[in-house]
Amino acid sequence: MRTQAILLVLLLAAGCAGGAPLAPPPDVVLYNGKILTVDRAFSVARAVAIRGERVIAVGDDATVRALAGPATRQVDLRGRTVIPGLIDSHLHNAGGGPGVDLSRVRSIDELLAAVTARTKNAAPGELIVSNSDWHEAQLREKRLPHLRELDRVAPRNPVVLVRGGHEFIINSAAAERWNITRETKSPPGGEIGHDPGGGLNGELVDTARSLVKLPPPPELTAEAVEAQMKLLNTVGLTGIRIPGSFRLGGDAVEPYRIFQQLKAEGRLTMRVNYLMRIYDFSSVDKVRALIASWNVRPDEGDEWLRIGGMKTLVDGGFEGGHMREPYAEPYGRGGTFKGIEVVPPSQYIPVVLELNRVGWRVATHAVGDAAVDEVLDAYEAADRERSIRGRRWTIEHFFIARPDHFPRVRALDVAVAAQDHLYLAAPSVAKYWGRARAERVTPMRTFIDQGLLVGGGTDSPVIPYNPFWSMYHFITRDTISDGVYGAAERITREEALRASTINNARITFEEELKGSIEPGKLADLVVLSADYLSVPESEIQRLAALATMIGGKLVYIDPAARAELGALR
Ligand SMILES: [Zn+2]
Secondary structure: OEEOOOOEEOOOOOOOHHHOOOOOOOOEEEEOOEEEOOOOOOEEEOEEEEEOOEEEEEEOHHHHHOOOOOOOEEEEOOOOEEEEOEEEOOOOOOOOOOOEOOOOOOOHHHHHHHHHHHHHOOOOOOOEEEOOOOOHHHOOOOOOOOHHHHHHHOOOOOEEEEEOOOEEEEOHHHHHHOOOOOOOOOOOOEEEEEOOOOOEEEEEEEHHHHHOOOOOOOOOOHHHHHHHHHHHHOOOEEEEEEEOOOOOOOOOHHHHHHHHHHHHOOOOOOEEEEEEEOOOOOOHHHHHHHHHHHOOOOOOEOOOEEEEEEEEEOEOOOOOOOOOOOOOOOOOOOOOOOOOEOOOHHHHHHHHHHHHHOOOOEEEEEOOHHHHHHHHHHHHHHHHHOOOOOOOOEEEEOOOOOOOHHHHHHHHOOEEEEEOHHHHHHHHHHHHHOHHHHOOOOOHHHHHHOOOOEEEEOOOOOOOOOHHHHHHHHHHOOOOOOOOOOHHHOOOHHHHHHHOOHHHHHHOOOOOOOOOOOOOOEOOEEEEOOOOOOOOHHHHHHOOEEEEEEOOEEEEEOHHHHHHHOOOO
16 A cells, blocks of 8 residues: 555546536545545545546545535545445345344343243234344353243243344244154254254254244335435445345345335435345246246346346355364264255256356355355356356355365356354354364455455344444454454455455446546545554454445434534535
8 A cells, every 4th residue: 555646637528628628626525534545556545526426536635625616515534534435245134123132132141031021022822033133152151042941931932033044043832833843854955953862952954944934024115225224324335235135035026126116216325236036946947937027137227226146055054054074063963964055056056057048147155165166066067158257256155265166266257255254153153163164264365365356244134234343353353252263364454445345346347336436436435433544453343434425425424423524415
């Protein structure tokens, strides 16, 4: 990185004719700041000028301010740091919902108290369901509640705790309602959890969750989606890539239509790259019929809302990622359990081939190293029919990488969407996979050194949506409750910021439009509470957005910063 006075003025064609070279003045100039442009050289500038929805100049104070006209609003940043709008390349939604909120509980007792509070007001037999945005690693005990513990606080009400996107925990009343006994066989691609003694422990993993029939979530409204976008703006996010389901388990096309409605009404405060999703891989004909029923074309849309491809999956999460080596004991069951093939290659590969034939770019959830093997096998088969190079197909998560993966990934030009699961879930990951393997989860240093395109994100609501937590974790490899995991995989602040800005723009083919603060690009930027480059490392996770701008328009301002930055609007 280097600090320099650069002047890059974009002379728009308009106004240049007939010896009138002056372009119209900017609407707003931010000056006396530290602008981390995230351009190719990682230049740091002092000022930025914006007209309409674009950046028109970046450089030193004098030159950029000289462009101002009488109506230009000038904002003195008083040394504040500005970064490009942050982008999360794997975010389902902001969490929350009508279920029991477990996102803030910090022990098993607090979790049980939250369930008790709900059962107290429930009718006998009424179903109690939790929101999904919590994880046992946030609990002091670092374990899931047991079926018998739930029975204690809910003897008469069926309870289903939804945890992330791969697991339910149920009580006895729920097991009874859906006829799940200690003898029930785990369905293919799933696991019913048992105690060492053979009794149910309450855990239903991956496809075993389908034994439980939850009522459909309440109707998704434009207002609810709008409220979520606003929440994401408060942490500096200006772009998200939604991997196939805005609601976990929900239909893919319905939220997309709501985003289209919000866009048509000018109510989007977030640029959305939306992936459609295949759930049923049982036949290529079904996939073909499903796609036809959507009436959605690959890559349709514009810089506000664009279809980004098709999300598929092959394995589970922490408790079901498909590995080359067995899980740590007792989960390895004497060296025999290597995770869950949620979709077998015999079904996955034909679907991938079909998607490639009809022009869809593919993004696949793969957590374990064996899952990545399967994805690469399928992508290579597709590539032989019609090259996928230059089309930025992705692997989502890619927790466990092996040296033999990298040449294959490079040859296919495949990108990686990586997240900070380890920050929250490290103790659980170590429990299932062993400490040594947990230390190697999401190897950002290795991905970058191997020359892969890797974008950052959170997988919210599985992990909270704060991008500064994710960047902090990638920079330090620190975790919430269990110290540093895999210090060799630390990356620099510059690399972490690139991962959450320009690299994510690249994954969606938008690197000429956004992801850095440069003349001609969309004016998506964030004024920060402190200097990202020089705050002590431990403070990176506490950075906050004072103001977030999208396309030159303010979409969030910290009330406390209103006086200082009031000229932004
Ligand atoms: Zn996800």
